[in-house]
Amino acid sequence: MSDSDLQDAVIAAGSAIEQAVAVFMLHPETYGGSVAAGFENPLAGYVAGRGGxxxxxxxxxxxxxxxxFEPTGLAAMWDEGVAVRGAAGAAQVYWEQTAEFGRKYLGDADGVDRLAALGEKVIAATPIAGLPLFAGWREMALADDAPARALQVMFVLRELRAGVHFGGLALAGIAPIEAHMLNKGPRYAAMxxxxxxxxxxxDKRDRYDEVExxxxxxxxEILTAALEPAEVTELARLSTAALTSLKANVPG
Structure with missing residues (x-):
């Protein structure tokens, strides 16, 4: 496998993982679960849950x-969210929601047990320096059943790539709002x-592309330190299959 093919597989895995976890994070069912857990504002439940x-x-x-995120609004949602269950309690609720979503919608996905096993190898082998959310989430106990465990593992891997990317943006002097506009535009900036x-x-387009x-x-580097090239390709295939399964099974 060429270096280019290997990086293409890493990119494919990262994209599928990001999208799959976003299906969970942005779904009305997840917001409803946060409300049911006592978070009157489901966005506060998300912030406290993910950041807990x-x-x-x-x-x-x-x-x-x-x-x-716009920092003033984010800080307010954090304060609102942790007032409900505390930081650790909010994180546990969100973790259980992640597991239940995977359990409900990934049961027929191809190779979810293998997806979880490959992802866990990456998680265990990756240094935590400069990656606080990744470091925090990898300490959480994983579910025993494969569909739930697979989505939780994808969640942690998503935090890994996000942390690497955010560090690069900061070093490049690209403000968060500029990154939004260079990536998905004003709709995401507003969101x-x-x-x-x-x-x-x-004027920072070249810098943004360099960060990407x-x-x-x-x-x-991270994936190939933990996995053989064939396993990287397998992770990409299984992540893509999981995303396809979620899109097919999750109600719109």
């Missing part, structure tokens, strides 16, 4: 780690709480 592994931190600290007018960041390339290089 950071412990009883300040909203400012959590906003810095989340990186791409992450940023107010208009939006700087388009056009550096992220892919680093993720290739």
């Amino acid at each position: 592994v950071l412990g009883e931190a300040s909203g400012t600290t959590v906003a810095a780690v989340f990186a791409v 992450f709480g940023w107010p208009e007018p939006y700087p388009d960041g056009a 390339q550096a992220t892919n290089r680093r993720m290739t």
